[in-house]
Amino acid sequence: MGYEQLVNGKKGDKLFLLGNEAAVRGAIEAGLSVAATYPGTPSSEIGNILSVIAKDAGIYFEFSTNEKVAMEVAATSAVSGLRSFTFMKHVGLNVAADSFVTTGYSGVKGGMVILVADDPSVFSSQNEQDTRNYARLANIPVLEPSNPQEVKDMMVYGFNLSEELEIPVIIRTTTRVSHMRGIVEFGDIQKQNGKESENHWNTGHFDKNPEAYVPVPANSAGMHERLVDKIDDFSKKSAKSEFNKIITTSENAKIGVIASSSAFNYVYDVVNEDNIEANFLKLGLSYPAPNDLILDFIKDLDQIFVVEEVDPIIERDVLLVIGLNGLSIPVHGKIDGTFPKIKEFNCDIVRKGLSKVLGYETEKRCFAKTEDLNKIIENLPGRAPTLCAGCSHRATYYAVKQALKEAKISQDDVIFASDIGCYTLGINAPYREADYLLSMGSSIGDGCGFSVSTDQMVMSFIGDSTFFHSGVAPLINGAHNKHKFIVTVLDNRITAMTGGQPNPGMPIDGMGDEAPEISIRELAKASKASFVRVVNPLNLKQTVDTYKKAFENDGVSVIIAKSPCTLIKGFHKKPPVHVNYDKCTNCDTCINELACPAISKINDKIVVNQSMCTGCSICMQICQYGGFEQAQE
Amino acid sequence: MSENNYSIYICGVGGQGIIKTSTIIGEAVMNEGYNVVMSEIHGMSQRGGSVSTELKIGDFKSSILENHTADMILGFEPSEVIRGLHKANKDTYLVFNTTPIVPAQLASSKQSYPNVDFMINSLKQNFNNVHPVDGNAYAKEAGSMLSLNMALLGSAVAVKSFPISKDLIIEAMKNNLKEKFHKMNIKAFELGYNAVKQ
Numbered sequence: 001m002g003y004e005q006l007v008n009g010k011k012g013d014k015l016f017l018l019g020n021e022a023a024v025r026g027a028i029e030a031g032l033s034v035a036a037t038y039p040g041t042p043s044s045e046i047g048n049i050l051s052v053i054a055k056d057a058g059i060y061f062e063f064s065t066n067e068k069v070a071m072e073v074a075a076t077s078a079v080s081g082l083r084s085f086t087f088m089k090h091v092g093l094n095v096a097a098d099s100f101v102t103t104g105y106s107g108v109k110g111g112m113v114i115l116v117a118d119d120p121s122v123f124s125s126q127n128e129q130d131t132r133n134y135a136r137l138a139n140i141p142v143l144e145p146s147n148p149q150e151v152k153d154m155m156v157y158g159f160n161l162s163e164e165l166e167i168p169v170i171i172r173t174t175t176r177v178s179h180m181r182g183i184v185e186f187g188d189i190q191k192q193n194g195k196e197s198e199n200h201w202n203t204g205h206f207d208k209n210p211e212a213y214v215p216v217p218a219n220s221a222g223m224h225e226r227l228v229d230k231i232d233d234f235s236k237k238s239a240k241s242e243f244n245k246i247i248t249t250s251e252n253a254k255i256g257v258i259a260s261s262s263a264f265n266y267v268y269d270v271v272n273e274d275n276i277e278a279n280f281l282k283l284g285l286s287y288p289a290p291n292d293l294i295l296d297f298i299k300d301l302d303q304i305f306v307v308e309e310v311d312p313i314i315e316r317d318v319l320l321v322i323g324l325n326g327l328s329i330p331v332h333g334k335i336d337g338t339f340p341k342i343k344e345f346n347c348d349i350v351r352k353g354l355s356k357v358l359g360y361e362t363e364k365r366c367f368a369k370t371e372d373l374n375k376i377i378e379n380l381p382g383r384a385p386t387l388c389a390g391c392s393h394r395a396t397y398y399a400v401k402q403a404l405k406e407a408k409i410s411q412d413d414v415i416f417a418s419d420i421g422c423y424t425l426g427i428n429a430p431y432r433e434a435d436y437l438l439s440m441g442s443s444i445g446d447g448c449g450f451s452v453s454t455d456q457m458v459m460s461f462i463g464d465s466t467f468f469h470s471g472v473a474p475l476i477n478g479a480h481n482k483h484k485f486i487v488t489v490l491d492n493r494i495t496a497m498t499g500g501q502p503n504p505g506m507p508i509d510g511m512g513d514e515a516p517e518i519s520i521r522e523l524a525k526a527s528k529a530s531f532v533r534v535v536n537p538l539n540l541k542q543t544v545d546t547y548k549k550a551f552e553n554d555g556v557s558v559i560i561a562k563s564p565c566t567l568i569k570g571f572h573k574k575p576p577v578h579v580n581y582d583k584c585t586n587c588d589t590c591i592n593e594l595a596c597p598a599i600s601k602i603n604d605k606i607v608v609n610q611s612m613c614t615g616c617s618i619c620m621q622i623c624q625y626g627g628f629e630q631a632q633e
Numbered sequence: 634m635s636e637n638n639y640s641i642y643i644c645g646v647g648g649q650g651i652i653k654t655s656t657i658i659g660e661a662v663m664n665e666g667y668n669v670v671m672s673e674i675h676g677m678s679q680r681g682g683s684v685s686t687e688l689k690i691g692d693f694k695s696s697i698l699e700n701h702t703a704d705m706i707l708g709f710e711p712s713e714v715i716r717g718l719h720k721a722n723k724d725t726y727l728v729f730n731t732t733p734i735v736p737a738q739l740a741s742s743k744q745s746y747p748n749v750d751f752m753i754n755s756l757k758q759n760f761n762n763v764h765p766v767d768g769n770a771y772a773k774e775a776g777s778m779l780s781l782n783m784a785l786l787g788s789a790v791a792v793k794s795f796p797i798s799k800d801l802i803i804e805a806m807k808n809n810l811k812e813k814f815h816k817m818n819i820k821a822f823e824l825g826y827n828a829v830k831q
Contacts, residue, residue: 016660016669041675123674146694147670180696181656181671183663265695347699365701367723373755380715381744383646383736385682422680428738499675597681597737611778 003049007057013186019178020045022148023115023171026155027085028057030111031190033202034077035061036070038469039498040089041124042178043117047087048499051510058192060201063501063510066440066469067092071099071114078112078168079213080204082194083159087115090131095440095470101138104167105223106213110193110204111159112168114140117178120309120344124497126420126439128342130311131172135287139231142170142287143243144261148182150284154243156187165230174309176262176344235288239296243284246297253277254302255358258294258318260286266350267307273347274362276354278305289317295325305354306333309344332357385425389598390573390614392563393423393490395537397431398594398618400459400488402540403547414457415450419443419471421463422497423490430595433461441470447485448478457551458485464520465495465503472523478556479528486550486557487529489520492565500567520560530555537561540621566614574615575631579606584627590619637667638691639796640698641789644717645709646734647684650782653809654707655686657786661797661805662690672696681737683713687720690796707789709768709782710734711752726792727760728829730768730785764792764829771824779814780821787825799826 005015006025017025023046027035035054037047047063054061064070067088074086086096093100093116100114116134119125135142143158145151151173158169194202211219238244249271255278259267264282271278281297283290294317298304306315312334319331332338338353339345355362369377387394404411411432418424418434419442427434436446443460450458462471467489475487495501502508502515509515524532531553535543543561550557564571576598584606590599591606598612599619606627608619620628641658645651652673662669670693673686687698701722708714708729721727731753735746757763771784783806789795790802803819810818 014663016656016663018673045675175674176672176696179673179675181659181673182696183669262695265693266697269693269695346697347695351699365699365722367701369759370755372751373718373759376715376747376752376755377718379744379747380712381736381739381742381746383681383683383713383716384738385647385680386737388680425680429742595737600735600737600739602735 003053004056006049007053009186011186011188014183015186016181017148017184018045019145019148019151019173019180021049022152022184023087023155024049024053025184025186026152027113029152029187029189030156030159031083031192032059032085032159033082033110033192033194033204034074035059035085036064036073037087038064038067038070038092039495039501040092040117041498042119042175043087043089043115044498044501046115047501047510051501051512054511055200058201060199061510063503065504067096068099071096071103074112074114075099075103075106075108075168077204078108078110079106080109080206082110082202082204083192084110084112085115087117089125090116090118090129091125091127091439092116093131093134097134100134102215104139104227105215105220107166108162108168109166111162113155113158113162113171114168115171115173117173117175118310119175121175123175126437128310130313131170132287132313133311135170139227140168140170141165141234141285142172144172144284144286145177146261146264147177147180149184151177152184154284157243165234167227167230172261174262174344231288235291238285238288239290239293241285241290244290244293245282247280247282249279250277253279255305256281256298256301257305257307258283258297258314259307260284260314261309263307263309263345263350266345266347267305270347270351270354274351274354274360276358283314286314289314291321294318294321298322298329299327301329303357304329304331305338305357306331307339307345307350310342312341384428386428386595386597387422387425388566389596389609389612390566390616391422392492392537392561392616393426394594394596395540395563395616395618396488396490396543396561397426397433398622399537399540399543400433400547401431403544403551406544407548407551409457409551414459415454417443417446417450417458417460419460419462419466421466421490423461423463426461430593440466441474444471444474444478444487447487448474448481448483451483451485460485460487462487462489463496464489464491464493464505467520468504468518472527475524475527475529475556475558479530482555484555486559489558489560491520491560491562493562494565494568496565496567500565500569524558524560529558531557534560534562537563538616538618540618574617575633576610576613576615577608577617577619577628577630578610579608580627580629581605583625585625587625590623594619594622638689638693639704639794640690640702641688641705641707642685642698642703642717642720643688643707644683644685644713646713647680647682649684649709650779651684651686651709654782654786655688657802657805657809658797659688660808661801664805665797665801668692670694670696683716685717704794705789705792707785709785711749712747714756715747715752721760723759724761726762726764726794727756728764728766728785728789728792730781731765732767732769762792764788766825766828768825771828772821774824775821776817780818783818784821784825787822788829791826791829
């Protein structure tokens with residue numbers, strides 16, 4: 001499939017789409033004009049696709065510096081009458097929260113959808129927080145799609161609903177919805193709001209009204225009241241939403257299952273397969289909770305199962321309906337321990353909970369294996385993600401260790417404050433250069449704290465994109481408050497971990513146009529860091545020497561280790577390195593201290609994988625025997 | 634498992650073309666008129682880590698295979714098949730590439746990579762349908778290692794239980810791969826197919 005089909009596809013077309021691809025089609029069908037994001041798994045593909053098709057679809061798209069800015073770009077576009085879209089991973093909403101929580105107060109004119117992708121089981125995140133809590137915090141309706149078709153349909157529905165209620169709407173996905181592929185049938189494309197302009201996207205107009213839009217205390221109490229009334233009023237209508245539906249499989253069923261999102265898929269399949277006599281209430285519009293519909297569904301039941309990932313949120317809503325109506329029906333969910341409060345579900349987990357409560361035997365599917373096979377399984381080596389062959393982060397981490405060694409500083413006496421990106425993999429052996437981490441940009445704020453509260457040496461590691469995202473403010477803090485620590489900006493010229501999006505340090509924007517390149521070095525200097533150097537980490541000696549100088553500096557030091565990611569399009573590979581077996585002594589230093597995936601030991605010989613090697617030459621620089629050689633270019 | 638349902642677990646190492654292969658199968662299934670859902674993991678799971686996708690063909694809503702219910706495990710790397718065995722039962726078709734990719738961390742750890750022949754023999758003792766394939770050789774013969782995934786797809790399509798016709802799969806391949814590489818990929822596919830076809 002080419003992405004142009006998302007723009008040109010006609011009503012009735014059927015494509016096999018990823019949830020995130022379906023979100024893009026939904027936005028196009030809804031007449032989207034402005035989209036902004038900061039990339040984050042599992043939502044990143046939405047931005048990657050929009051960056052390619054924005055111009056053809058009449059959409060303005062940007063990779064914003066962070067999620068808060070993206071939220072503000074979307075909110076102001078929507079208040080100017082255009083339809084706007086921002087999307088992020090769940091923890092991105094923490095960054096955007098300060099503005100997000102007030103978007104319900106100031107409201108919108110054009111529809112505004114905020115897609116937030118949760119990551120139960122933390123496939124690629126630092127926590128598994130449940131975005132639906134934010135909906136309640138901010139009084140913002142939340143939609144929970146279960147599959148790519150619903151993602152597409154709820155995007156259109158969400159934009160329409162947002163415009164009707166004049167507040168933003170959240171679409172909460174999970175990894176298994178964003179990264180699920182399924183058949184999606186296209187609908188019609190609606191006309192965009194606003195009027196044509198000289199740009200490729202429509203323009204809106206902001207009608208001034210400070211009383212409605214400026215939440216100074218004199219205004220904000222009234223804004224809050226209007227929002228609460230709106231949600232109370234809408235909660236009576238949400239029962240009628242096409243996405244809240246009762247699925248009756250048996251008229252006499254005394255068991256009811258209430259479920260949302262991917263959890264609905266698992267419980268639906270298990271109930272069918274295990275022939276349980278139960279009816280379903282599928283909640284697609286789960287906040288404000290459709291209390292009347294819940295009451296209608298549960299009032300004659302003997303027991304209720306609530307199946308949802310991660311927090312027991314719908315479950316509490318159901319218990320509330322039971323309490324308000326003086327009913328007495330047992331509710332089996334996370335609160336009574338039927339289902340776990342952590343991690344994503346699957347059919348096996350859901351079956352375990354159902355069978356325990358309902359007291360039925362489950363089919364034993366596992367079978368005895370031979371001793372040989374069991375041994376292989378037990379001793380199977382793990383395969384964790386690693387820094388790529390030729391990755392400059394590896395070179396930097398190696399150089400830091402080497403500089404510490406030469407300066408006679410024990411690595412045990414240094415606190416390594418890490419950050420969010422590929423380089424968090426520096427936690428692994430043999431580098432072990434990640435000791436503490438909270439969130440995007442935290443390495444520098446953590447550096448401030450550790451330098452005040454301990455007499456240990458502190459080194460912070462942050463990527464270029466993460467530095468722009470939320471590293472600048474804490475760097476200013478560090479210099480102004482006279483802290484002492486060393487910041488390394490691992491500037492690999494891309495937002496790498498999420499798949500290679502541009503950032504403000506690059507001369508290109510989210511739609512592929514030229515853009516001003518913001519200098520990290522100048523930002524560091526302007527922030528009054530007392531030692532600022534740019535090094536090429538693939539030059540080991542220069543890098544080691546620079547760190548040794550930084551160790552002597554009193555104040556905040558910033559070392560920018562600048563070398564492009566090997567996964568960047570157009571990355572220039574150098575000739576691969578090979579082993580000179582006359583010189584190699586099999587000392588294994590390269591394997592033990594560098595751990596490059598291109599270097600392995602096969603039949604007691606060091607071997608360089610020629611197709612993996614990028615010719616970065618770090619192994620040549622560390623081998624004291626000259627055991628590695630490289631052809632001239 | 635009902636007659637019209639078929640579940641495939643595809644596993645290997647990041648960068649081997651697993652997602653593309655799975656998408657091709659899914660699209661072919663859709664064109665055949667069956668329902669299909671698929672699950673994939675992106676992000677930090679890549680960078681040389683284990684990667685897997687799960688395809689469920691038929692009347693399913695959920696896209697994750699229950700344990701021991703896979704009709705087929707298509708492995709791009711032998712030790713990854715072992716890692717995926719919780720999805721298998723005795724009748725699961727195990728179709729897999731025999732070329733190991735030794736994990737990078739292994740060199741500096743005390744663990745060792747299991748002997749491939751020993752793995753294959755152990756699998757044959759425990760499962761009824763074991764099909765080891767030298768996918769790397771077929772990819773090389775077709776012109777590039779980049780066609781490894783299509784060689785293995787060919788092998789998967791060739792097993793008796795596979796529910797979708799070869800022609801529909803090739804059609805979906807063409808729709809998902811760059812035209813200038815069609816010839817090479819189809820050659821790899823055919824080599825993989827013939828290696829398994831009885």
